[in-house]
Amino acid sequence: MTETRTILVADDDRAIRTVLTQALSRAGYAVRATSSAATLWRWVEEGLGDLVVTDVIMPDENGLDLVPRIRRVRPDLRVVVMSAQSTFVTAVKAAQRGAFEYLPKPFDLKELLAVVARALAAPAVIVQENAETDGEKLPLIGRSPAMQDIYRTVARLTTTDLTVMITGESGTGKELVSRALHDYGRRRAGPFIAINMAAIPRELIESELFGHERGAFTGALARGVGRFEQAAGGTLFLDEIGDMPPEAQTRLLRVLQEGEFTTVGGRNPIKANVRIVAATHRDLRQAIRQGLFREDLFYRLNVVPIRLPPLRERAEDISLLARHFLERAKASGLPGKQLDETAVDRLRQHSWPGNARELENLMRRLAALYPQEVIGADAVHAELMDAENQIDEGRSGPETLEQAVERHLSGFVAAQRDGLPVRDLYERVLAEVERPLLRLALAATRGNQIKAAAMLGLNRNTLRKKIRELDLPVVRGLP
Numbered sequence: 179m180t181e182t183r184t185i186l187v188a189d190d191d192r193a194i195r196t197v198l199t200q201a202l203s204r205a206g207y208a209v210r211a212t213s214s215a216a217t218l219w220r221w222v223e224e225g226l227g228d229l230v231v232t233d234v235i236m237p238d239e240n241g242l243d244l245v246p247r248i249r250r251v252r253p254d255l256r257v258v259v260m261s262a263q264s265t266f267v268t269a270v271k272a273a274q275r276g277a278f279e280y281l282p283k284p285f286d287l288k289e290l291l292a293v294v295a296r297a298l299a300a301p302a303v304i305v306q307e308n309a310e311t312d313g314e315k316l317p318l319i320g321r322s323p324a325m326q327d328i329y330r331t332v333a334r335l336t337t338t339d340l341t342v343m344i345t346g347e348s349g350t351g352k353e354l355v356s357r358a359l360h361d362y363g364r365r366r367a368g369p370f371i372a373i374n375m376a377a378i379p380r381e382l383i384e385s386e387l388f389g390h391e392r393g394a395f396t397g398a399l400a401r402g403v404g405r406f407e408q409a410a411g412g413t414l415f416l417d418e419i420g421d422m423p424p425e426a427q428t429r430l431l432r433v434l435q436e437g438e439f440t441t442v443g444g445r446n447p448i449k450a451n452v453r454i455v456a457a458t459h460r461d462l463r464q465a466i467r468q469g470l471f472r473e474d475l476f477y478r479l480n481v482v483p484i485r486l487p488p489l490r491e492r493a494e495d496i497s498l499l500a501r502h503f504l505e506r507a508k509a510s511g512l513p514g515k516q517l518d519e520t521a522v523d524r525l526r527q528h529s530w531p532g533n534a535r536e537l538e539n540l541m542r543r544l545a546a547l548y549p550q551e552v553i554g555a556d557a558v559h560a561e562l563m564d565a566e567n568q569i570d571e572g573r574s575g576p577e578t579l580e581q582a583v584e585r586h587l588s589g590f591v592a593a594q595r596d597g598l599p600v601r602d603l604y605e606r607v608l609a610e611v612e613r614p615l616l617r618l619a620l621a622a623t624r625g626n627q628i629k630a631a632a633m634l635g636l637n638r639n640t641l642r643k644k645i646r647e648l649d650l651p652v653v654r655g656l657p
């Protein structure tokens with residue numbers, strides 16, 4: 179029989195102690211629970227317990243302050259921190275002080291039990307205490323579960339130098355997250371250097387990244403220092419990595435493999451000393467299938483992926499963010515404004531294709547243009563409509579597929595509003611797109627399913643299955 183493990187629980191809320199004690203006992207652990215940090219500390223000093231689960235705010239001491247002390251006297255004793263103050267800074271502090279895991283309250287018991295099991299099973303590693311970042315100013319706003327997951331990941335990453343790949347639509351905060359990784363990470367004393375692949379002429383990207391020797395190309399009058407060298411000791415943020423030209427991709431891959439680089443026109447290898455954070459709004463897997471992005475480079479960069487959800491998937495963050503942006507606008511010299519509840523409701527109805535950046539711009543406009551101190555739904559609505567009209571007018575060139583689909587679907591949804599309930603809409607709409615797509619691919623390859631599958635980037639069996647499901651005619655050699 180395996181020995182019973184003992185969990186030490188500290189929380190000043192009796193209800194939480196009861197629930198945790200019951201759940202952990204039922205799962206086969208012995209439990210000791212207390213409401214005070216002092217008692218927890220005494221147990222730890224006496225050598226009791228195999229794991230600590232502690233709250234942050236307790237009447238006599240902050241649970242986070244206990245973590246480094248616990249780790250000093252009992253480095254093997256893992257600590258799980260729970261907190262209702264579920265902010266980015268709490269998550270980072272818990273990670274930096276050596277907590278094994280951080281659980282934002284409320285959490286579900288299954289999650290807690292999984293964390294407890296993991297903590298007890300994890301091999302004993304001595305977590306180095308990391309120097310602390312100070313300040314409570316929050317770099318990232320949002321309390322949605324999706325953001326909590328991101329805080330936890332970012333917090334854990336601040337104690338490592340692992341390469342990170344951030345994906346997300348434009349304006350979701352990719353640059354902000356990369357800055358937080360740097361500002362709260364081990365390299366924060368070093369530089370943070372950003373380079374945007376989409377903003378630099380393709381032929382200059384290699385020399386921008388790696389530097390060049392004098393005379394390496396026409397116009398290279400002096401030696402140029404590249405971003406890799408500038409970022410030494412710090413973080414290099416490769417923005418819009420999906421837009422990197424193929425030659426630069428090959429060169430970057432070599433740097434990641436070998437840990438050193440040479441300047442354009444140079445011979446002597448220079449040791450790379452950067453933490454790389456890459457970001458993209460593109461679907462890189464699709465770019466790989468299209469032969470536009472190197473798969474081997476992708477795997478080198480995608481060591482820890484972070485996906486930033488679009489704002490419409492975390493509507494509960496909109497009001498916090500909006501108020502945060504109004505504060506920022508005020509700090510930059512614009513008049514201070516409040517939003518009333520109707521304004522917040524109207525904000526929640528919008529789909530935010532430009533994500534947090536769009537919300538930030540809207541808040542700045544409201545602060546600058548409206549005289550009243552309290553902003554209501556009317557002002558928000560008027561500004562949203564105005565921005566939409568401007569986009570429509572400014573739209574040049576042919577309509578994109580996405581726009582066409584959206585136009586079509588909004589008409590469809592509006593027509594159904596008072597009619598019968600809509601069913602299976604997702605399947606039906608996808609079939610509408612899939613059918614012409616497959617038909618065209620088959621026509622273009624004269625019914626050759628191998629070629630059509632390659633063209634579509636689909637597996638041959640998947641294509642065959644889809645042809646059957648969509649009831650498409652199979653014709654060979656035509657037209």
Ligand SMILES: Nc1ncnc2c1ncn2[C@@H]1O[C@H](COP(=O)(O)OP(=O)(O)OP(=O)(O)O)[C@@H](O)[C@H]1O
Pocket residue numbers: 317318319320346347348349350351352353354355459499502534535538
């Ligand atoms: N969670 C957040 N909390 C506070 N501010 C945010 C948050 N997310 C985004 N912002 C703000 O929104 C703006 C856009 O964010 P950012 O530039 O990081 O987006 P991005 O994903 O890098 O965009 P792009 O892909 O267009 O470069 C910035 O001013 C940023 O400070």
